[in-house]
Amino acid sequence: MEPLELFTRREILTVSELVGRLKRLTEQSFDFVWVEGEVSGLRQPASGHIYFALKDQGALLRAVLFKHQAALLRFRLEEGQQVLCQGRLSVYQARGEVQLVADSIEPRGAGALALAFEQLRRRLEAEGLFDPARKRPLPELPTRVAVVTSPSGAAIRDFLHVLHRRFARVAVAVYPVKVQGEQAPGEMIQALQDLAAWGWPQVIVLTRGGGSPEDLWAFNDEGLARAIAACPIPVVSAVGHEIDVSISDLVADLRAPTPSAAAELLVKEGAELLRRIQAVAARLLRAGRRLLSDRRRDLRALARGLGDPRRILADQRLRVDDLLSRGMHALQAGLHGRARETWRLRGALWASRPDRRLAIIQARQRDLAFRLAAAGQGAVQTPRARWQALAGRLQALSPLAVLGRGFALVQDEQGRVLRRAQETAPGRRVKVRLAQGRLGARVEEVEP
Template sequence: MYAPDDPTTPSRHILTPSTLNRLVRDLLEDALPMVWIEGELSNVARPASGHLYFTLKDSGAQVRCAMFRPKSGYLKFRPVDGMQVLVRARVGLYEPRGEFQLVAEHMEPAGEGALQREFEQLKARLDAEGLFDLGRKRTLPAFARRIGVITSATGAAVRDVLSVMSRRWPLAEVDVLPVPVQGREAPPAIVAMLRKASASGRYDVLLLTRGGGSLEDLWAFNDEQVARAIHASAVPVVSAVGHEVDFSIADFVADLRAPTPSAAAELLVPDAQAIARHLRQLQQRLGALHQRRLQSLIQRTDHLLARLQAQRPQARLQRDRERLLHLRHRLAALMRDQSQRRHARLDRQHARLLACHPRLRLPLLQRRLQEQERRLRSSIEHRLEREQLHLKQLARAMHAVSPLATLERGYSILFDAEGRVLRSALGVAAGTSLRARLADGELPLRVCED
C-alpha cells in the first residue's frame, strides 16, 4: 500500500517482499559462515531431479535442509528417516516461501565423525603428555626367545603371526595371550593382559595385534587405559592393528608400529635362512683364521728352534722340543675338538632348518597337480564329445535343406550352356543344348520342336 508522506515525519522506504527476502538472505550468509550441525533426519525426499530434501531436528527444534546435485550424488550412504548425521552446510533463505533453510555441502553418519573427533582429541592430549615421544621408545631384541601375542585366539591375525614366525624362526617360543579385540569388554581385558604379561618377566617382547575393520571395530585400541598400559609396560610392545592404512592410539604409544600382523611377525623374529648363511660365512672365516694362526705358530716355533740350536744348550733344547711337540699336539687336538663341536652345532641347526623346508610340501602339491590335470583332461574329452554331437546335428540339419537332398527325391536342375540355372521355359529356343543335374550325375539334353 502507498501512503503519502507525512510532512511532520522523516521519509519512509517501502520494500517489496522480494527485496526484503534478499536483504535477509544476505544478512544470514554474511553473519553465519559454513557450519557443522548434528541431528536426526526426517521427511527425507529425493525427487527425480536428484536433489535431496530433508529436515534436521533434535529434541527442541528442527530446520529444513536441501542438498543439491551433484553434492547429493557423492554420498557414500543412503540417508533415511531416523538416522543421526553430521552435516556441513551454508545458512540461507528460500526466497519463494521466505523460509530459513540450510544448504548442505557434505553429510556423514554422526557416529563415525564423533569417534574421529574423539580420536583426535585423545591423540593430542596423550601427545602433549609425552606418551608418543621417540626418545622413550625401546629397541626390540635381535633374538627374542619368548614372545607374547595379545590378540583374539580365533582371529585371522593370530594365524598369520604364528605361520610367519614358525617359518622364519622356529626356535622362538610364542605364547598366544587371548583377549577380546572389540566391544566394551575388550579394553579392560587388554589392559589386564598387558599388565599381567609385563609383570610375569617371561617375555622379551609383546605383540598387540588384530585384523582390519571399521573405526568402531578398532576402537578398543584407541582407549586411553590401553594406551597408558602400553606406556607402562616393562617390556617392549609392538602394535599391529588393522591394515596398513589404519592407525590407532596404540600404534603411536607402542615402541614399534607394524602395518599388518604378518609384517609385525617378520620384524620380531630373524630369518633362519639368513642366519644359516651368516653362520656358514662365520665358519669359513673361523677356518681361515685358525689356519693363519696355526701357520703363524709354526713359523714362530721354527724361529725359536733355530735360536735354541744356535745356542746349543742340548738338555734344555731337548726339553723344550718335547714340550713344543706336546703343545702342538694339544693345540691340534683342541682345534679339532673345537671344529667338531662347531660342525656338530651347524649340523643340528641345518637339520632343524631342513625340517621346515618347503620341499616337504612338494609331494602333496604334485598329487594335487596330477588330480587337476586328470580333471582337466576329462573335462576336455566331455567337451569334445558334446561338440562332435552338435556338429553331427548341424550336418543333418544342413543336409535336410540342401538342394542335393531334393534331387534324391526325383527332381533335377537344368543349366544352359553357360552354366546358368533355367528358371523358366520362356525364351529357350529349339536346338538349345542343356545339362540336367540329377542326384547321381548329369545328362546332356537338347530342346526339340514341339
C-alpha cells in the first residue's frame, strides 16, 4: 500500500516563466479583439511607432501601433479621441503589462476619411495655405497649358474638347500620372516639380473625373497640397464633380468644379473674345482721337503765346551780335592790361640784378660765420678759466692739502676724529692718517 501524501507537490516558477505563460495564454485567448476607448498618453518617438492607452470610466489598457501599420492610418490620432481598435492582446514581459497590439484604428462617429480630411484642412488653413492673398492670378488668355492627369481618363477628353471648341489657339502638354492609389500623390508632386523646372506652361491644370471618396483621396495628400502651394506657376484644380471638394481644390490658385469647367474658366469663347477685342479697339480709337484733338488745341494755344518765330529769331541774332562785340572789346582790353603788367615785371626783374643780390648775401654770410666763430671761442674760454679758479680754491680748502703741509689726522678705533688729548688714554690704539699713507699707533702718554 502506497503512503498517503498529505500535501500536494509545489511547483515553483520564476517571474519570467510565469509572465511567459501569461503571455502565451493571453495571445491564444485574445488573438482578435475590437476595443473601444478614449486615446490617452499619446506619443510617437523617432522610431515611428505610436504608443498610447485606451481608457474608459473603469479601466485603462496600454496599446501600441507599429510603424508599418501607423503609415496606413487615414487620419491623425489625437489626445482624447474616441476610437475603435482592432488587434490582439499581448503581454510586454519587461514590465509584465498587458497591452493591445493594434492592427487598425477607426474613429468613432465621423468616418476615418472625413476625420483625416478635416484634420488636414484645419492644419493647412492655420498655416495660411488657403489664404486668397497667397494665390496667384491666372493670365487673361493663356496660350500654353499643361494638364496633369491620367491620359486614358474621360477628364482629359472633356477638357480638350471644351478648350479647343472655345479657343483653338492654345497649346496643351499632357503630363501622364496615376490619379488614384498609393503612388498617385508622389507622381503628381513630381509632375508639378518637373513642369515648374521646365517653365513652359503658363497654367497647370490638375484634374481627374468623378469617383468615390477613396478614389479621390490622392488629391487630399498633404505633400501634394504643399507642392501646389510651392509651385511658381498658377495651378487650377478640377477634381471629380461639383459636390466633390478636395484639399487640392482649397490650395490651388483656382478651383474648377469639373474638368470641363476648368477649360471654360481658362479661356473665353472665340466670339466673346472677338467682341471684347472690338470693344477695346473702339475705346482705343475714341481715346486716340480725343487725345489728338487735345494736343492740337494745346499746340494752337502755345503758338499764340510764342508769337512770330522769325521776329524772335531776328531779335536773338541782334542780341548775339551785341554780346560778341562786347566780348571782343573786353578781351582786347584785358590783353593790353596783361602786356603792360608783363613789361613792368620785366623792368623790376632787370633792376633787381640777381648777381648783385647774390654777392651781398655771400658777404653777409661770411661776416656772420666770423662772428659765430669768435663768439664760440669766447663762450668756451670763459667757463674754463672760472673752472680752474674754483678748482684752485677747492684744493686750498681740502683736508688733504693740509696734510700735505706736514699735519696728520688722528682717529680712535671707532673712526672718530680726535681733536683733544683728553679724548683718549694711554694704552689705546689710534689711527694716524698722513698726506701719503696711514699709521697704527698706541698712546703711551697723554698731556692735556
